[in-house]
Amino acid sequence: MTTRNLAVVAAGVGAPSSTRMLADRLSAAAIEALRDEFGTQVQASVFELRDTAKDVTNNLVTGFPSPRLADVIEAVAGADGLIIVTPVFNASFNGLFKSFLDVIEPSALTGLPTLIGATGGSPRHSQVLDYAMRPVLTYMHADVLPTGVYAATEDWAGQADASLPSLPDRIARAGREFAARVAVTDRSSRLTDPFALDGSFSVTGGFSAE
Amino acid sequence: MQFGVFSVSDITPDPTTGVTPSEGERIKAAIAIAKKTEEVGMDVYAVGEHHNPPFFSSSPTTLLAAIAAQTERLVVSTATTLITTNDPVKIAEDFAMLQHVSDGRVDLMLGRGNTGPVYPWFGKDIRSGIQLAIENYALLHQLWREDVVDWEGHFRTPLQGFTSTPRPLDGVPPFVWHGSIRSPEIAEQAAYYGDGFFANHIFWPASHTQRMIALYRQRFAHYGHGEEKDAIVGLGGQLYLAKNSQDAKREFRPYFDNAPVYGHGPTLEEFSEQTPLAVGSPQEIIDKVLGFREYVGDYQRQMFLMDHAGLPLSSVLKQLDLLGEEVIPVLRRELDARRAPGVPDVPTHASLVAANGGARDFRPGANRGDNLTDGSPYQTPVEA
Numbered sequence: 001m002t003t004r005n006l007a008v009v010a011a012g013v014g015a016p017s018s019t020r021m022l023a024d025r026l027s028a029a030a031i032e033a034l035r036d037e038f039g040t041q042v043q044a045s046v047f048e049l050r051d052t053a054k055d056v057t058n059n060l061v062t063g064f065p066s067p068r069l070a071d072v073i074e075a076v077a078g079a080d081g082l083i084i085v086t087p088v089f090n091a092s093f094n095g096l097f098k099s100f101l102d103v104i105e106p107s108a109l110t111g112l113p114t115l116i117g118a119t120g121g122s123p124r125h126s127q128v129l130d131y132a133m134r135p136v137l138t139y140m141h142a143d144v145l146p147t148g149v150y151a152a153t154e155d156w157a158g159q160a161d162a163s164l165p166s167l168p169d170r171i172a173r174a175g176r177e178f179a180a181r182v183a184v185t186d187r188s189s190r191l192t193d194p195f196a197l198d199g200s201f202s203v204t205g206g207f208s209a210e
Numbered sequence: 211m212q213f214g215v216f217s218v219s220d221i222t223p224d225p226t227t228g229v230t231p232s233e234g235e236r237i238k239a240a241i242a243i244a245k246k247t248e249e250v251g252m253d254v255y256a257v258g259e260h261h262n263p264p265f266f267s268s269s270p271t272t273l274l275a276a277i278a279a280q281t282e283r284l285v286v287s288t289a290t291t292l293i294t295t296n297d298p299v300k301i302a303e304d305f306a307m308l309q310h311v312s313d314g315r316v317d318l319m320l321g322r323g324n325t326g327p328v329y330p331w332f333g334k335d336i337r338s339g340i341q342l343a344i345e346n347y348a349l350l351h352q353l354w355r356e357d358v359v360d361w362e363g364h365f366r367t368p369l370q371g372f373t374s375t376p377r378p379l380d381g382v383p384p385f386v387w388h389g390s391i392r393s394p395e396i397a398e399q400a401a402y403y404g405d406g407f408f409a410n411h412i413f414w415p416a417s418h419t420q421r422m423i424a425l426y427r428q429r430f431a432h433y434g435h436g437e438e439k440d441a442i443v444g445l446g447g448q449l450y451l452a453k454n455s456q457d458a459k460r461e462f463r464p465y466f467d468n469a470p471v472y473g474h475g476p477t478l479e480e481f482s483e484q485t486p487l488a489v490g491s492p493q494e495i496i497d498k499v500l501g502f503r504e505y506v507g508d509y510q511r512q513m514f515l516m517d518h519a520g521l522p523l524s525s526v527l528k529q530l531d532l533l534g535e536e537v538i539p540v541l542r543r544e545l546d547a548r549r550a551p552g553v554p555d556v557p558t559h560a561s562l563v564a565a566n567g568g569a570r571d572f573r574p575g576a577n578r579g580d581n582l583t584d585g586s587p588y589q590t591p592v593e594a
Contacts, residue, residue, distance in 0.1 A: 196394070
């Protein structure tokens, strides 16, 4: 049975956090789908960014991560799939979410199947997935799934709008679609040594030094 | 094993007094620090290159020439010389001149620089940083080794029949270090030429430094310059010391907390744990520096950042005295005792001349007025 590495990142700042709750639900759905539909085992690492909030800020100032933050970055960069969830603050992702992306090498997420989620007080912020999260992750060349999951406060209490799929239904769908992408990627086995040189690199600048 | 002091030449307000030294004061302080470096028994003084305030060091060879004139045995060096935005021809000329006036007490370290606008100010593109470092050094290397150079590259106007003068002292170029924090291309370049590799070591965790140096050693052996242990490795570091640990931390904390490079981020304690920063008693400094060897192997040069973040000259000189009395002798003894047999020292002018089969003294022949068709006056150098 094959194994895939999953990184789950929740940018919530409260404890307990509904953002963490959504991240857990999404990862459970993905793990279940990977197991049942693709026969794939999952090694999941879950991170709440609030635990490294100071490290993220310090990294912005000093230019290097603390060992604890380096572990998070390494797990994310080396994953076969990323589930990343942010709360909505002032109509966008929160600062911690963006600061975390800012301390990652721009190429670290290239080709990484990514499932985005967001939580907010009102359903009116649901487009944050597409106008805020998606562009920044696309810029980083992550492979962002078309389906994301937004959970407003009222979604946690039964069915907010009976004409629409419920939150559990949306989570299950996103989990299945994400699992299909993660199941076929061989990303974690293809990761190159960060010290490897580009094939076109010439140590003498293209002409003989002697 | 060589020990030295390197400076980034920042002019920073002293956070304990609010006083900002003048450029003149800082430049004279650099000379005083370099003289003290020699006086307390250390080997090297190096200064960086910057072209923007608050740094004063835009002309390292001029400053280093003054320092060489006022010292006896100190090696003067740079940390770093910008191989990206300087003309390699001018670097060849400046450092050959410094070699002559200092009787060979010079080496230099090449780097790409980390201030974005410097590139456009000098007509270069930062996105070509690595390519500039590679091509410009290839030309510099050639200019110092061939009396008459024909050359063509991407970044500089071609040269036909060009002789860089003065020729290097005794026919051997200064030893070159390549400095890089994060670019494996630069470790590869150092390895290819059999030059030294310097890991700044200050801002990045030890695990990263360890991997960069391991790569350099491996590639050094690959290119046939010797075994991995024969590679010439330098490390940066920074320290603040006082007779006892508590005083060192208390005295340094306001400087650390406000330092432009790392202030307002991690605490002094966190930063000390994660990087080579050593703040404490002489024994604590000794223990920390001895630890470097455990992850990079036997290395040849250890440089310390001492005069930054607004620390006043009096404090720097006091620390250098303490360093020379209580730290350096112990480090020399301990590192020598632990050193694997056969590990080479940093090449000096004398050792490079010996390896080259003796000194050459260049005397230009009569200039026949036409370097292109008639040959350069350097074409057939007259042996002394």
